[in-house]
Structures are given as structure tokens and as C-alpha cells.
Amino acid sequence: MIFAPAAQIMSNEEFHLFRDSIHTHCGIYFDDESKYLLEKRLSRRLATLNISTYKEYYQFLKYNRKKDQEMMDIMDILTTNETYFFRESFQLKAFTEEIIPELIKKKTRQGIKTLRIWSAGCSTGEEPYTIAMLLSDLPELHGWKIEIIGTDISQRVLQHARRGVYGKSAFRATDETYLKRYFQEQEDGHRITDKIRELVTISHLNLFDSHRMVMLGRMDLVFCRNVIIYFDLTAKKKVVESFHNTLCDGGFLLLGHSESLMNITTQFTLRHFKNDMIYQKPERSESAGMP
Numbered sequence: 001m002i003f004a005p006a007a008q009i010m011s012n013e014e015f016h017l018f019r020d021s022i023h024t025h026c027g028i029y030f031d032d033e034s035k036y037l038l039e040k041r042l043s044r045r046l047a048t049l050n051i052s053t054y055k056e057y058y059q060f061l062k063y064n065r066k067k068d069q070e071m072m073d074i075m076d077i078l079t080t081n082e083t084y085f086f087r088e089s090f091q092l093k094a095f096t097e098e099i100i101p102e103l104i105k106k107k108t109r110q111g112i113k114t115l116r117i118w119s120a121g122c123s124t125g126e127e128p129y130t131i132a133m134l135l136s137d138l139p140e141l142h143g144w145k146i147e148i149i150g151t152d153i154s155q156r157v158l159q160h161a162r163r164g165v166y167g168k169s170a171f172r173a174t175d176e177t178y179l180k181r182y183f184q185e186q187e188d189g190h191r192i193t194d195k196i197r198e199l200v201t202i203s204h205l206n207l208f209d210s211h212r213m214v215m216l217g218r219m220d221l222v223f224c225r226n227v228i229i230y231f232d233l234t235a236k237k238k239v240v241e242s243f244h245n246t247l248c249d250g251g252f253l254l255l256g257h258s259e260s261l262m263n264i265t266t267q268f269t270l271r272h273f274k275n276d277m278i279y280q281k282p283e284r285s286e287s288a289g290m291p
Contacts (some may be wrong), residue, residue, distance in 0.1 A: 008046065010039040014054045018042065021061065025071055026153055026208050027235030028078060041077050045070070076156040080230075081123045085130050085166075086173040088225065088257060094275035095221075096134050099252055103220055104140055106250065114145045118219045118246070120207060121227035122150030125161025125200070126170055129192050131223070132199040133182050149216065151205035161202045164192040207239045218248045226256035236264050244268070244281060253279040 010018075018038060019030045030038045042057070051057045061067055061074075086092060107113065115135070119128040128150035135141055135148075152158050167189045171179060183190040205212055207227075222243050228236045243253055244267050253268060255261075261268055261279060268279040 008043065008053055010035065010042070010054045014058060015039070017058055018054070018061075021058075021071075022074065022078070023232070023235065026075065026206050027231040027239060029230070029232035029235060038078075042074070044077055045073065072155055075153045079152075079154045079157075081154065081157050083123045083126045084170050084172050084174075085126045085178075086175075087127070087130070089173065091225075091254060091257070091276045091278075092130070092134065094273045094278060095131075095254065096138065098273045098275065099221070099278065100135070100138065101140070113143065114147070115141070116147045116217070116219050117149070117221045118216060118223065119148065119150040120205075120222060120224040120243075122152050122157075122161060122202070123154075124157045124166075124170075125150060125164065125192075125202060126166070127223060127225070128161075128200045128202070129164070129196055132196045133178055136182075136196065136199070146199050148200045150200055150202045153204070153206050155204060158202055158204055164197055165189045166192075207242065208235075210242065213242045213246060216246060219246050219251060220248055221252045221254065222247060223254045225254065226258070229256070229259055233263070240265050241267075247281045249281060250283045251281045253281070255279065 012035070015030075015032075015035045015038065023029050039054075042054070046052070046054070046057055049057070049060065051060060061070055064070065103115065107115075117128075117131055119131065122128050128148045131148050132146075135146055150161060152161070165186070165188055166183075171190070179190065182193050182196050184193060185191075205216075207213070224239075224243065228239060231239065240253075240261060244265070247253065252271075261270075267281070269282050271278050271280050
């Protein structure tokens with residue numbers, strides 16, 4: 001009789017080594033109560049690589065020539081990617097009916113007709129494509145240059161986003177008119193139209209990669225919804241500081257409804273709009289920085 005090998009148990013020391021490596025890489029933090037979760041998910045990589053112990057796997061992750069790719073594979077199995085089109089409708093209503101008109105007035109006074117929006121942690125692409133559809137419906141923006149950048153740390157979900165084909169669950173909050181106007185039905189689902197795809201650039205980005213963050217350039221709005229909840233306080237402060245540096249003066253940061261900047265930073269103002277509360281980077285006064 002042949003017996004299957006016993007499942008490996010991750011020691012507390014090994015758990016702390018993996019946890020710290022992941023935290024240093026991207027900010028995701030596993031507390032002590034999450035040991036079993038991390039162990040269970042990493043066990044898939046041991047099986048895939050035919051590695052017998054977590055100690056051996058840690059050595060692979062630290063010193064093997066494929067270590068960078070391995071960390072990317074870990075990101076694919078650790079990140080949560082549950083999303084759908086038109087998520088958090090009240091916030092989107094504030095975005096289209098209050099924030100965008102305010103930005104249009106401001107930029108029109110400045111003689112500027114460009115709008116740059118970053119969807120940080122865009123997962124399979126529903127968020128940036130939702131933004132693109134909403135903006136395409138606004139006649140006031142016709143003739144404007146609109147750039148929407150969707151980024152995520154998981155290569156797996158980015159492949160899905162680039163393909164732009166979605167099943168039924170992605171449309172649980174989508175009005176039928178949007179489905180008819182901006183999607184083409186095909187055998188394996190609904191494909192986003194080229195008109196919308198052209199407004200969106202999908203790119204790989206680790207929010208801890210400060211050099212790549214700088215390359216994004218200035219943004220008018222940053223969507224980062226249900227992402228920083230997976231970070232500890234130190235990581236949250238680092239990422240939010242990067243958002244602050246990326247935003248133009250007067251730019252907006254839209255977080256998930258379960259997230260706030262309390263105890264993280266005082267650099268943003270919490271604006272009370274009719275439909276939602278949104279964080280804004282304050283405008284600098286003309287005399288700011290002058291002697």
C-alpha cells in the first residue's frame with residue numbers, strides 16, 4: 001500500500017520569515033491569527049514546485065534565480081480579487097455628479113482639457129472600465145483627453161483585465177443599458193467595446209515600488225478601494241503618502257467604504273458631498289512656500 005506524504009506544517013519561525021518577506025515586498029500583512037491561511041495558500045506553491053518543506057521553500061524564495069517570478073506567483077494566490085462593475089454606487093454617483101463637474105470647472109478656468117485617473121488595485125478591470133463608461137456618458141467631456149490607468153500586483157488578474165471578457169457575476173450591479181451600449185456578447189461572456197478599452201491602460205504595479213509610482217505622473221483622482229485594508233499601519237502610511245505625492249493639488253482619493261485615513265495621515269481633507277464623503281488633497285495657496 002502506498003501512503004500519500006503527510007501535509008507539511010509551517011513552524012512559527014517559518015511563518016514569521018514568510019510574513020516579513022511578503023510585508024517588505026508589498027505591504028500585505030498577516031497577523032499571528034492568519035498563520036493557517038498563509039500556510040494553506042503557500043502549500044500550493046510547494047506542491048507546484050515539488051518542494052517538501054517550508055524551510056526549503058523559503059531558501060528558494062530568497063536565493064533561487066527565479067525568486068522574483070516566484071514572489072509574483074505568491075501575489076497571485078494571496079490577493080483577494082472579488083469585484084464587479086459599478087461597485088459602491090453612492091460613491092460613483094458622487095464621482096460623476098459632484099467631483100467630475102467640479103474638476104471640469106477648475107480645468108476649464110485653467111484652459112486644460114485633460115483628465116487622468118488611477119485605479120490602484122484594479123483587479124480584473126471592472127473598476128477602470130466602469131470609470132471609463134461613466135465618463136463616456138458625460139457630454140461635457142467630449143473632446144477631452146481622458147486617461148485611466150488600472151494597476152494591480154497580480155499578473156493573473158491583469159491578464160483577465162486586458163482580455164476584457166466578463167461573466168454574469170461581474171454584472172450584478174450593472175444597468176442593462178450599459179451592457180447593451182458598451183459590451184459585445186460572445187460565447188464565453190461579454191467583451192468590453194474598443195471604445196472603452198482605448199481609454200484604459202492596464203499595467204503591473206507594486207504599490208511599494210516608489211520608483212514606478214513616480215513614473216505614473218500626476219493624477220486628478222486615485223481610486224484605491226478595498227486595498228489598504230490588507231496593510232498594517234506602517235504600510236498604509238507609506239502607500240497613502242505616495243498617493244498624496246501623485247495627486248495634483250485639489251485631487252481626490254476615493255477609498256472603499258470600510259476604509260478611512262484615521263490615524264494614517266492628516267494631509268487630506270474629508271469632503272462631505274451630497275452622495276458620499278471623499279478625501280481631497282488641499283489646494284496650495286498662492287503664497288505657500290514663499291518667505
